[in-house]
Amino acid sequence: MNIIQVVDQNMGGEAGFAEFKTALEQGANTFGLATGSTPVTIYEQLTHSALDFSQKTSINLDEYVGLSPENPQSYHYFMQKHLFDAKPFRESFVPNGLAEDGDAEVKRYDEIIAEHPIDLQLLGLGKNGHIGFNEPGTPFDEGTHRVTLTQSTIDANARFFEDEADVPRYAYSMGIASIMKAKHIVLVAYGEAKADAVAAMIEGPVTEDVPASALQNHDNVTVIVDAAAASKL
Numbered sequence: 001m002n003i004i005q006v007v008d009q010n011m012g013g014e015a016g017f018a019e020f021k022t023a024l025e026q027g028a029n030t031f032g033l034a035t036g037s038t039p040v041t042i043y044e045q046l047t048h049s050a051l052d053f054s055q056k057t058s059i060n061l062d063e064y065v066g067l068s069p070e071n072p073q074s075y076h077y078f079m080q081k082h083l084f085d086a087k088p089f090r091e092s093f094v095p096n097g098l099a100e101d102g103d104a105e106v107k108r109y110d111e112i113i114a115e116h117p118i119d120l121q122l123l124g125l126g127k128n129g130h131i132g133f134n135e136p137g138t139p140f141d142e143g144t145h146r147v148t149l150t151q152s153t154i155d156a157n158a159r160f161f162e163d164e165a166d167v168p169r170y171a172y173s174m175g176i177a178s179i180m181k182a183k184h185i186v187l188v189a190y191g192e193a194k195a196d197a198v199a200a201m202i203e204g205p206v207t208e209d210v211p212a213s214a215l216q217n218h219d220n221v222t223v224i225v226d227a228a229a230a231s232k233l
């Protein structure tokens, strides 16, 4: 893994932006995108840049079950607001949180991923080592699936909702097998709360207990961290 230590989240935004720029220069067509607070500064850099994604494809990692694209807590909404409104792609895919048939939605999403091999996959990191919504214990060979969120993730994401009870209990997530097929993976983590997960991801055993540890088996991973997130390495 190539580890880039940055001073703060703004510099991380610049470092992440540079990865997108290089990928575009190298002819990347499909970008795997992430939500959460971590990628926001990268998206700021992208929206204020001259980079053109209008002929490119984006595929998001995950979406809450039960939230519509118009719901401000949905990942659809997040992506519109932080990136797509200012920087549209030719086509952008996000799992459909309102799908009536969950099995069909999972299959549909896997087909989309198979048709659009991901050149650059952006990832945040959960405090418990999750990537996308692949919680600890998720088999590494799984594709898109419906996830029951752990209490740790519900607690962590409650800050975006008025009430903890409003946080959805289920989500759709791209699987670790799909993430691992991306040509280049850029994982970003900031703050002390991520330090244990960062250390386990990079230096711990490769185990399904720490989903991000799967990345040790990928040959092109860039990790962008600040000093606090890197403090237990």
Ligand code: GLP
Binding pocket: 034, 035, 036, 037, 038, 039, 061, 062, 123, 124, 125, 126, 127, 131, 132, 133, 153, 157
């Ligand atoms: C959520 C998302 C993840 C994200 C994680 C960390 O659970 N599904 O994709 O990486 O939160 O979020 P944050 O960047 O806000 O710390």
